[in-house]
Amino acid sequence: MGGGGGGGGAFPVGPADIDALRERAREIADQASFDAQVNGELADRLAEINSRDAQKVSDYLDGAVDALREEIAEVDRTLFGGSVAKSTYVEGLSDIDALLVLKDTPQDAPPERVLEHMRQALASRLSAADVDSVRAGALAVTVRYVDGTEIQLLPAVQKGERLAISSPDGSQWTTIHPRRFVQALRDLNAAQGRAAVPAIKLAKAVIAAQLPDDRRPSGYHVEALAVAAFGDYTGARNPKAMLTHFFAAAARGVLKPIKDISGQSHHLDERLGPAGSAPRQSMANDLQRIANIMENSGTLSEWQTVLGDD
Secondary structure, three states, X not given: OOOOOOOOOOOOOXXXXXXXXXXXXXXXXXXXXXXXXXXXXXHHHHXXXXXXXXXXXXXXXXXXXXXXXXXXXXXEOOOXXXXXXXXXXXXXXXXXXXXXXXXXXXXXXXXXXXXXXXXXXXHHHOOOOOEEEEEEOOOOEEEEEOOXXXXXXEEEEEEOOEEEEEOOOOOOEEEEOHHHHHHHHHHHHHHOOOOHHHHHHHHHHHHHHHOOHHHOOOHHHHHHHHXXXXXXXXXXXXXXXHHHHHHHHHHHHOOOOOEOOOOOOOEOOHXXXXXXXXXXXXXXXXXXXXXXXXXXXXXXXXHHHHOOOO
């Protein structure tokens, strides 16, 4: 029956324990303050990205579409990203501002001829006072305006029930499913409380600031890496946490080819070669370097440098 035991097994707390608890509380408060600073900076950068005069870009798109109106059967502006959201990347579906489904295109007309026709039409019909250059690439026509804004227009033709765009070398039409990847991104963003797309935009800004053109993943590749990185992500949904997670996960994900669900190519990162290739290792090292800076940074200025501030 007996014995209540008095203290019930409690351990004494001495001055050293109290000091340790206070120190830990200070560390937690300092970390929370630092995280808030960084997230505030990232929110400001995201606002800059999103406010890149969307109405102006929309007006430019309207003008380009009007210039080609007689030749267009359908316009689709639902493709993700476009030049509005980033500085510059290689051509690819996600880098396009609008997909233009053409009408009355001869079945035997090669894509390179169609692209050149579009280029000439835009160059002659758009105001020379507003336009700096119009150039045709392998996939799209890019219009650069005198204020530095660029829009990319992807021509497509109907092939039965599917759309077709230019093959990478411009020699033939390749059927695609352009909305599959868009839907995958939308689903991901919804599952992550609409925090995934902002993280992707910030990741592209960091990559543009940190890596030279010839060592960057394409915009499409970044988005595909993000789909993999955030597919089962359960961490904090703030820009600092998600951006840090993206670069660490992307450094691993870039080491193997990613299937192109749009059908634009077999693997969307074919230029990097097979799994574990030297280019993949090099890109993985670049992405891991950025992840390490983010994970180990202790000052706001380190994050500002990563974002491109001098």
